[in-house]
Amino acid sequence: MTAQTPETLYYMGEQLSMCSEPLAQYFTLSGKGIPLNSDCTALWRGYVGTWEIVDERLYLIGLNGTTENDEPLSVATLFPDFPDRVFAHWFNGRLRVPQGGLVKYVHAAYSSQYERDLFLDIEHGVVMATSVQHNGIAETNAPRGYGIGAMTIIGKHKGTPKETR
Amino acid sequence: MSYLLGYVGLGICFLLIAWIINRFFRSDGTMQDRLTTPRASAAFDFMQDAVIPVLAVVFAVVCWPLVAWWVVKDMARPKREDANVPIENPFTVVQSDLVELTSVAEIELRELVDDPLGAAPRVPFGHLHKQWVTFRNGVLPGDVIWSFAADRIDTWGLQRRRRGYVRVRDQQIGPFVVTMTQRLPLIDEQ
Numbered sequence: 258m259t260a261q262t263p264e265t266l267y268y269m270g271e272q273l274s275m276c277s278e279p280l281a282q283y284f285t286l287s288g289k290g291i292p293l294n295s296d297c298t299a300l301w302r303g304y305v306g307t308w309e310i311v312d313e314r315l316y317l318i319g320l321n322g323t324t325e326n327d328e329p330l331s332v333a334t335l336f337p338d339f340p341d342r343v344f345a346h347w348f349n350g351r352l353r354v355p356q357g358g359l360v361k362y363v364h365a366a367y368s369s370q371y372e373r374d375l376f377l378d379i380e381h382g383v384v385m386a387t388s389v390q391h392n393g394i395a396e397t398n399a400p401r402g403y404g405i406g407a408m409t410i411i412g413k414h415k416g417t418p419k420e421t422r
Numbered sequence: 423m424s425y426l427l428g429y430v431g432l433g434i435c436f437l438l439i440a441w442i443i444n445r446f447f448r449s450d451g452t453m454q455d456r457l458t459t460p461r462a463s464a465a466f467d468f469m470q471d472a473v474i475p476v477l478a479v480v481f482a483v484v485c486w487p488l489v490a491w492w493v494v495k496d497m498a499r500p501k502r503e504d505a506n507v508p509i510e511n512p513f514t515v516v517q518s519d520l521v522e523l524t525s526v527a528e529i530e531l532r533e534l535v536d537d538p539l540g541a542a543p544r545v546p547f548g549h550l551h552k553q554w555v556t557f558r559n560g561v562l563p564g565d566v567i568w569s570f571a572a573d574r575i576d577t578w579g580l581q582r583r584r585r586g587y588v589r590v591r592d593q594q595i596g597p598f599v600v601t602m603t604q605r606l607p608l609i610d611e612q
Contacts, residue, residue, distance in 0.1 A: 285603050286550055316541055336549065344541040346548050349604045381602075 259298040260364050260405045265319070266354060267309040273375075274403035276355060276367035279315065279348040280306055283335075286347055291334065292325035298409040304330055308345070310377070313384040315352075317343040346382035355403050358395025371395070371403070433483035436490060440482070515588045515598045519572040526558055526567065529587060533601070547601060557587065557599035565591045570598065573606070581606040 263274035281302070284290050293303030307319030318341070322330035333340035357372025370392045378386040395401075482489050535548030542548035561567065571585045582605050588598035 282603055283549070286600060287553060311539065314537070314539075316539070338543070339541055339549075342539060342541040343549065344535070344537040344539065346535050346537070346542055347550055347602075349602050 259409070260362075260369060261302075261366055262297075262300045262305055262405065263367070263403050264305060265307040266352070267307070267318075268354070268377075269310075273354045273356070275308065275352055276403070277350070277352045278302060278306070279308065279345050279350075279352070279379075280304070280317070280335075282349070283345070283347050289335070291330070293330065294323040294325060294327070296410060299405050309342075310384060315345040315348060315379055315382045315384070317345055344382055345379075348379050348382050350379060352377040352379060358399040358401050359404070360393045360395050360399070369403070430483060433486035436486040437479065437482045440489075440493070513572070513574065513584065513600075515570050515572060515586075515595055517595070519570040520568040520588070520590075520595075521571050522569045524567050524569055524587070526561065529567070529569075550601065553599055554601075557589070557597060560597055561589055562591070565589050565596075 261276075263276050264278060266273045266275040295301055295303040304320055304322030306317055307321075309316045309318045317332060317336075320330050320332045320335065324330055324334070328334075331340070332343060336343045353367070354375040354377070355367075355369070355371035355373070356375055359369060359371055361370040363369045372392060372395050374390045374392060376388045376390065377384050378388075530546040533546045533554075534544070535542045535546070536544055537548075543551060545551045547554040566589075568588050568590055569585070570588050571583070573581055573583050576582050582603060584600050584604075585602040586598055586600040589596040
């Protein structure tokens with residue numbers, strides 16, 4: 258498996274890469290799913306969500322991707338009555354936000370290790386606790402922030418590979 | 423010496439055949455391998471472009487019987503189109519999962535979603551209200567509703583927790599609605 262493109266999280270005034278997928282729980286609980294173009298091995302889920310934490314609540318504020326019919330995906334595709342902002346009350350679990358320099362690159366899922374992991378423990382869409390885990394010290398020339406080393410573009414988008422950063 | 427040369431020669435032939443098959447007869451012709459190394463170092467590039475291919479060629483020539491066995495084994499393996507999709511055994515609620523006897527009124531009060539920014543419908547279960555209504559419509563007079571909590575190991579070997587509500591009719595466990603699902607952290611994630 259290839260390293261995966263992260264979700265985007267706005268938290269405390271910063272734009273961060275988030276290695277958790279809160280929408281997956283929504284798809285499971287609602288039984289809904291949208292056939293998406295998954296033409297990149299670094300994005301098997303077929304979409305990238307943009308999230309924001311406001312007053313300790315987790316919101317979905319953006320959604321990028323392409324449906325199977327080549328239509329652009331947006332928040333309104335999933336939540337027609339809430340096209341701008343959706344409270345993720347369905348989500349329970351831990352959000353992982355890697356920070357700092359790259360300590361160890363692993364070309365699979367979200368397995369790469371960074372100097373720190375910021376964890377946000379969420380219950381019914383509300384942040385209940387935060388913690389930071391230190392994973393080591395990166396080399397001085399190590400890349401900073403989440404990155405993907407390689408990917409494969411499949412199918413009709415031949416010739417126009419997507420860049421993830 | 424001649425045996426060794428013959429062995430290596432066969433390895434080179436095997437490598438050539440494998441390269442020709444891969445180059446000209448690959449079935450997934452639309453696949454395009456592209457490497458993007460936006461933040462990788464020169465050392466990473468050197469590993470990807472030089473060291474790994476050379477090591478692979480040497481390994482294939484020297485250990486070609488092993489590689490041939492892998493190739494045959496891989497070809498004989500049944501292909502699954504949705505190999506990236508985790509498949510869980512169908513989840514069912516059992517007696518030991520039942521937690522508390524409750525009612526529609528209690529649940530709808532407890533599960534009301536109220537967001538100060540108005541980013542969810544102000545109804546029980548918010549964006550998942552439709553699933554709740556479907557469940558509620560199946561509850562008849564005389565039925566009872568229990569909350570449940572169930573931890574199961576999925577087919578990936580990960581522990582998943584589910585909570586929700588289940589209808590019990592004539593002491594038989596019936597349809598249920600899952601209102602919370604969560605993969606439990608592994609020990610080193612805690």
